[in-house]
Amino acid sequence: MPAIVGAFKINAIGTSGVVHIGDCITISPQAQVRTFAGAGSFNTGDSLKVMNYQNATNVYDNDAVDQPIVANA
Known part of the structure; x- marks a missing residue:
């Protein structure tokens, strides 16, 4: 069903x-990536207090193969 789309802005792709x-x-999807990050890596905010004294990833x-993309055209 067609839709009416208002103004939008794309900053980055x-x-x-x-x-x-x-x-x-x-x-x-045409690409795949595997990301490893330790505790507290992706925290966002203005006033964070993260206490990770000992951690291991x-x-x-x-x-x-985690997610095959061979057949995606």
Whole structure:
């Protein structure tokens, strides 16, 4: 069903980002990434107090493929 879209602003799009306005059947990713981060890595805010004196990030992953994108065109 068509929609009326008002004004919008795009500040930045990453290398594998998708911007879609209008009708769509399928949106398929064309890139994949695996991110490892320790405790308190993605905290955002004005006045944070994070106390992580001892932490460890487990980066062992025994499977070869987490999210296959081979068939995405």
